[in-house]
Amino acid sequence: MAQKPSIPKGTRDFSPVEMARRNYIFDTIRDVFRLYGYRPIETPAMENLSTLLGKYGEEGDKLLFKILNSGDYMRGVDMSMLENGDLNRVACQLCEKGLRYDLTVPFARYVVQHRNDITFPFKRFQIQPVWRADRPQKGRYREFYQCDADVVGSDSLINEIELVSMIDEVFRRLKINIEIKLNNRKILAGIAELIGAPEKIVDITVAIDKIDKIGLDAVKEELAERGLEPEAIEKLTPILLIDGSTAERIEKLSQLIGSTESGRLGIEEIKTVFDGVAKIGIDARLTLDVSLARGLNYYTGTIIEVKALDVEIGSITGGGRYDNLTGIFGLKDVSGVGISFGADRIYDVLNALDLYPEETSSSVEVMFTNMGANEATAAMKMLRTLREAGIASEIYPDTSKMQKQMKYADALGVKYVAIVGETEAAAGVLTLKNMTTGDQQEVTPEQAIAIIKA
Numbered sequence: 001m002a003q004k005p006s007i008p009k010g011t012r013d014f015s016p017v018e019m020a021r022r023n024y025i026f027d028t029i030r031d032v033f034r035l036y037g038y039r040p041i042e043t044p045a046m047e048n049l050s051t052l053l054g055k056y057g058e059e060g061d062k063l064l065f066k067i068l069n070s071g072d073y074m075r076g077v078d079m080s081m082l083e084n085g086d087l088n089r090v091a092c093q094l095c096e097k098g099l100r101y102d103l104t105v106p107f108a109r110y111v112v113q114h115r116n117d118i119t120f121p122f123k124r125f126q127i128q129p130v131w132r133a134d135r136p137q138k139g140r141y142r143e144f145y146q147c148d149a150d151v152v153g154s155d156s157l158i159n160e161i162e163l164v165s166m167i168d169e170v171f172r173r174l175k176i177n178i179e180i181k182l183n184n185r186k187i188l189a190g191i192a193e194l195i196g197a198p199e200k201i202v203d204i205t206v207a208i209d210k211i212d213k214i215g216l217d218a219v220k221e222e223l224a225e226r227g228l229e230p231e232a233i234e235k236l237t238p239i240l241l242i243d244g245s246t247a248e249r250i251e252k253l254s255q256l257i258g259s260t261e262s263g264r265l266g267i268e269e270i271k272t273v274f275d276g277v278a279k280i281g282i283d284a285r286l287t288l289d290v291s292l293a294r295g296l297n298y299y300t301g302t303i304i305e306v307k308a309l310d311v312e313i314g315s316i317t318g319g320g321r322y323d324n325l326t327g328i329f330g331l332k333d334v335s336g337v338g339i340s341f342g343a344d345r346i347y348d349v350l351n352a353l354d355l356y357p358e359e360t361s362s363s364v365e366v367m368f369t370n371m372g373a374n375e376a377t378a379a380m381k382m383l384r385t386l387r388e389a390g391i392a393s394e395i396y397p398d399t400s401k402m403q404k405q406m407k408y409a410d411a412l413g414v415k416y417v418a419i420v421g422e423t424e425a426a427a428g429v430l431t432l433k434n435m436t437t438g439d440q441q442e443v444t445p446e447q448a449i450a451i452i453k454a
Contacts, residue, residue: 010140011142012141021350028173029127029341030147032169033149034125035169036123036149038125040124041107041125042126043106043107043109043126044100047100048097049096055105055325057206064098064132064133065133065142066094066095067096067099069096099131101132103148103340104148104322104325104338104340107124107126107148108328111326111336112326113329115331120152121154123150124151125147126147127146127147129144129145138313140314144342146341149339150337151336151338152334153334153335153336157272160273160321161276163319163337165282166339167284167306168283171284172284174350176308176310177284177308178285178306178309179284180305181287181292181306182286182289182303183289183290183303184303185293185300186265187262188205188266188290189266190261190266191236191290193260194235194260194263195228195231196232197229200228203223203227203228207219207222208291211291216237216240223236239253239257240291242290246274250270254267269301270302299321300324303319303320303321304320304339305317310353311348311352315342317339317342318342319338320338322337322338323335364392364393365391366393366394366414367396367409367416367417368393368394368417368418369405370397372399374422375422375424376399378428379395385445391449391452391453396409405417415434415435416433416448416452418448424442429443429444430444432448432452
């Protein structure tokens, strides 16, 4: 017996109906990106492993999918490392390429590689799949799409304000209620300085970024495991518990870490962004979250994360400023800031809330019946007229009983069936049936176009 086919865990197939819904998400995001002046690019699915390693922190490096070298891939491999269990170094000898982990690092590589062809500030968007060797669970996949928008070559905080506005516009169109959380990496650096552990900034950010998932006590335990002294953890605790309005949180932070250089700069930047967004106005809830770190080493300023308010799921959008990322590839002093929409999680949210417009359920508006060779020929001439008017249409390919053809149209969610029998073919008309109401009328193709578009 043949083995039943399957797909890797953490990946998914999508049916035509599901693809119509996903394209609704992609089209909505793409329209907003263009509205704000961003232009599309694409990068390869795989990058040189040297491009990816070291850009996502220790935990991120572990989640990179590595691609085995072709040919004699064992040539030159130090077998003693394999015997000693040094699997990561062995993997790097076996693999020169890897699947991209996100779209930001490949974008930074793109900017450096094509810098002579780019006009700065450079605003780009990118909608492509990424891969992570993560443990699959609800809302977390090994293959998923990101929809990124970044601007490089500008230090202005206007970019952050625009990105927050763009996030609000996307989710307003999708009708998803959201909370946009902001923080600043300099605030986190100020906190690390205040508690006397500036060298532990990475350990601190990795741990506190999990506070929503594992709780404060578990975060404190992890901080202790990462080598923070009990006194430092006690100093950190009240900062993580700061509450009140945004203005009150900023004031409390200013009192606590404003004496540190990094903390002062971070507070100034976050206040500028909040004030700017308030002046233009958005629908979404905007809050300051001092525990927000996002666990990525390349962020240097503003950090952004978006949560859906009506569905229990992880972050559905995130991003931030990364002043030093292109410097890793040899291009110094090019600041960047960007956001990434998690299309797969947004898809899950829309499914849970059933927020898709009715028209996304079917890509075909009209199906012509097939009553015989002569009638099919007449129908196909009319079909061309409808398609030229921009109406998605098809003809049933086989001459079958009307009941079978109607059942097919109903299964696809087709709105109208165009019946072309011997009488209609001779007169150059069709009988247009509304599949929702059951009403039908004899009309010309031009009249049918007017009815369908109305």
